[in-house]
Amino acid sequence: MFKLACGDVMPGCSARFEHRDRGDLLGQVAAHAASAHGIADITPEIFAAVDSKIAYAA
Numbered sequence: 001m002f003k004l005a006c007g008d009v010m011p012g013c014s015a016r017f018e019h020r021d022r023g024d025l026l027g028q029v030a031a032h033a034a035s036a037h038g039i040a041d042i043t044p045e046i047f048a049a050v051d052s053k054i055a056y057a058a
């Protein structure tokens with residue numbers, strides 16, 4: 001499972017995500033970023049920050 005703790009990118013946020021598919025995980029995170037953080041556009045900088053925090057655990 002690919003896993004991401006939003007708080008690693010957005011300090012103070014307790015949302016956590018996990019998905020078997022990395023792309024679907026990023027989709028969940030993008031939807032959360034828009035609804036919870038008002039980030040409508042995932043810029044390359046944000047994407048890189050998120051991508052670097054994704055952990056994988058079987």
Ligand SMILES: [Zn+2]
Pocket residue numbers: 006007010013014015032033036037
């Ligand atoms: Zn969050």
